[in-house]
Amino acid sequence: MTAYRELATLCQQLEQTSSRLTMRRLIAGFLRRVEPSELEIAVNLIIGRVFPEQDPRSMQMSFASVFRLLGELNLPTEVYRRSYSTAVDAGEAVRMILKHASHKSRRLSIAEVHRQLESIAVSRGRGSRKERDHMFRDLLSQIDEIEAKYVTKSMFGEMRHGASEGIMLDAIAEAASVSSDLVRRAHMFAGELGHVARIALTKGEKGVRDVRIILFRPIKPMLARTANSLEEAWTELGGTLALEYKYDGARVQIHKRGRTVRMYSRRLTDITRAFPELIEQLRKLPAERTLLEGEIVGVDPAGKPLPFQHIMRRVTRVHQVQRAMKKIPIRLHLFDCLMVGDEMLVDSSYEIRWKTLLNTVPADLVASRLVPRSIVQASAFFQDACSKGHEGLMAKAMSSPYTPGTRGKSWLKIKFADTLDVVILAADWGYGRRHNWLSNYHLGVLDEESGEYVPVGKTFKGLRDDEFQSLTERLLSIRTAERHNTVYVKPEIVVEVTYNEIQKSPHYPSEMALRFARITRIRNDKSSNQATTLQTLRELHRKELARKGEVS
DNA sequence: GTTGTCTGCCC
DNA sequence: ATTCTGC
DNA sequence: GCAGAATGGGCAGACAAC
Numbered sequence: 001m002t003a004y005r006e007l008a009t010l011c012q013q014l015e016q017t018s019s020r021l022t023m024r025r026l027i028a029g030f031l032r033r034v035e036p037s038e039l040e041i042a043v044n045l046i047i048g049r050v051f052p053e054q055d056p057r058s059m060q061m062s063f064a065s066v067f068r069l070l071g072e073l074n075l076p077t078e079v080y081r082r083s084y085s086t087a088v089d090a091g092e093a094v095r096m097i098l099k100h101a102s103h104k105s106r107r108l109s110i111a112e113v114h115r116q117l118e119s120i121a122v123s124r125g126r127g128s129r130k131e132r133d134h135m136f137r138d139l140l141s142q143i144d145e146i147e148a149k150y151v152t153k154s155m156f157g158e159m160r161h162g163a164s165e166g167i168m169l170d171a172i173a174e175a176a177s178v179s180s181d182l183v184r185r186a187h188m189f190a191g192e193l194g195h196v197a198r199i200a201l202t203k204g205e206k207g208v209r210d211v212r213i214i215l216f217r218p219i220k221p222m223l224a225r226t227a228n229s230l231e232e233a234w235t236e237l238g239g240t241l242a243l244e245y246k247y248d249g250a251r252v253q254i255h256k257r258g259r260t261v262r263m264y265s266r267r268l269t270d271i272t273r274a275f276p277e278l279i280e281q282l283r284k285l286p287a288e289r290t291l292l293e294g295e296i297v298g299v300d301p302a303g304k305p306l307p308f309q310h311i312m313r314r315v316t317r318v319h320q321v322q323r324a325m326k327k328i329p330i331r332l333h334l335f336d337c338l339m340v341g342d343e344m345l346v347d348s349s350y351e352i353r354w355k356t357l358l359n360t361v362p363a364d365l366v367a368s369r370l371v372p373r374s375i376v377q378a379s380a381f382f383q384d385a386c387s388k389g390h391e392g393l394m395a396k397a398m399s400s401p402y403t404p405g406t407r408g409k410s411w412l413k414i415k416f417a418d419t420l421d422v423v424i425l426a427a428d429w430g431y432g433r434r435h436n437w438l439s440n441y442h443l444g445v446l447d448e449e450s451g452e453y454v455p456v457g458k459t460f461k462g463l464r465d466d467e468f469q470s471l472t473e474r475l476l477s478i479r480t481a482e483r484h485n486t487v488y489v490k491p492e493i494v495v496e497v498t499y500n501e502i503q504k505s506p507h508y509p510s511e512m513a514l515r516f517a518r519i520t521r522i523r524n525d526k527s528s529n530q531a532t533t534l535q536t537l538r539e540l541h542r543k544e545l546a547r548k549g550e551v552s
Numbered sequence: 553g554t555t556g557t558c559t560g561c562c563c
Numbered sequence: 564a565t566t567c568t569g570c
Numbered sequence: 571g572c573a574g575a576a577t578g579g580g581c582a583g584a585c586a587a588c
Contacts (some may be wrong), residue, residue: 020573060559060584128583129558158575162569166573226565248562250562312562312581319583405573433568434576460577461566500564503579513579516563518565537570555575556587560564564578570571 001109002035008150014161023163027171038110040194048159052192057121061474069133088435100147105144176200186211188220188404200413215255218264225413233395245368248391249297249311256290294334300549305389333367346402386416389548420532426488437468447534453491454510462519495520502541
């Protein structure tokens with residue numbers, strides 16, 4: 001058995017360096033000396049996971065739970081106040097608080113710490129909240145404050161020591177003396193870091209090479225990079241590309257063997273039971289074995305795509321699936337085929353995979369696509385997609401292989417986006433590396449009827465560090481009030497915000513919220529009475545909705 | 553039984 | 564999801 | 571160019587509080 005303390009020490013060392021090579025070396029050394037039976041657990045805990053990626057169990061513990069139970073220690077109020085205001089993150093706050101509780105470490109092993117975390121995760125049903133709190137407090141009483149810090153961090157998935165999945169993969173490769181590329185490929189197919197580590201360290205290169213795609217073990221989806229315009233995508237791909245509609249729905253990976261069909265989400269969660277009508281349809285496909293990928297969108301009776309919110313009502317649904325099925329009909333748009341029969345197509349070109357897809361499934365299940373001959377034709381297709389209520393287009397390089405889990409340059413997404421000039425109404429204090437900055441800005445538009453500014457969303461994106469710093473100073477100088485973590489300010493600062501959609505909001509009184517808002521400019525040239533008005537925003541929202549379908 | 557809070561997971 | 568930063 | 575970090579809106583489900 002390896003002491004959990006050693007894992008905590010490793011994390012402390014990682015925290016002290018920003019060099020990836022050093023982190024890789026430190027982790028590799030640790031993986032080589034950790035007790036083999038604890039290897040898989042350790043690999044996950046180090047990068048901030050209690051359970052492997054595909055494990056459906058979760059801790060059901062968050063900041064609120066942990067701070068509630070720490071409050072029960074009845075330490076001086078000053079200890080809590082100082083810890084919360086000084087600590088950069090939750091793990092650090094826990095350490096600072098527990099320093100005053102002076103628990104002695106019983107030197108639990110990695111396996112024992114994990115066993116206790118597991119029993120917290122499986123506690124369910126009436127009274128389980130209290131039971132989980134009790135069990136976690138019990139765990140804290142057996143470890144010292146340094147160990148508690150990293151247990152908390154693993155539980156919250158925020159290590160903040162700079163090493164995560166990517167560096168872990170390199171470390172596994174180094175520890176096992178196997179090439180990094182092979183280890184990464186094995187991980188994309190196996191989907192579980194712990195398994196990859198065990199195989200690499202016990203079976204070496206041969207074991208890693210033998211990992212391949214198996215049906216009903218979902219693989220990491222290939223990711224796309226964003227292009228700012230169609231022209232940019234065209235240039236980047238050298239004009240030899242295909243365009244597909246980018247549907248605003250849920251990405252799914254479909255595995256079929258005989259009459260058995262299962263569907264997995266982008267994060268590899270099994271969501272088969274949410275879409276019975278689709279499963280039934282897919283079971284009838286002639287292909288005996290296949291692995292397909294596509295996007296599911298909600299549609300109205302006329303077939304127009306519904307806003308994203310509606311498909312979300314179905315993806316995570318467990319109860320009343322049949323009722324949701326009637327209310328929110330769906331359509332599947334397939335765009336890739338990674339396996340047919342015994343043939344593995346991951347390394348085949350996109351062109352070949354597309355042809356195989358067409359030969360495998362009926363045409364009405366396939367995404368709309370165009371191989372453009374000119375950029376003019378491409379632009380028309382983009383307009384076409386947007387006007388029909390879709391998100392935009394995907395541009396794909398014809399000869400590119402499927403590269404699971406990586407954001408390569410062979411898939412580019414081009415999304416509709418627009419800008420508004422909005423006013424900063426308030427800002428939240430940041431967390432972690434933004435601890436000392438006001439980092440999350442509440443955005444408002446002017447209601448011409450009342451003359452008041454009403455919130456329509458928040459954003460923390462778009463500014464550079466130096467801009468956060470100067471904006472923090474500026475905002476503090478016009479502060480009107482401060483409550484909890486939020487500083488309210490005079491509505492004076494105007495920022496240009498880029499967004500992708502105006503959503504119907506059940507939360508904001510304006511009943512609208514901006515999706516994916518990011519600051520693209522600080523409009524020092526504009527005063528707040530020149531900002532976008534609520535009335536204008538409503539009009540834009542109406543126009544957006546007119547392109548999309550409606551639920552009856 | 554209803555409403556509110558927390559959590560995880562879609563984007 | 565998007566964006567910025569450091570290697 | 572990759573990897574990591576910070577954090578958005580909104581959905582269902584599970585449980586807690588009333």
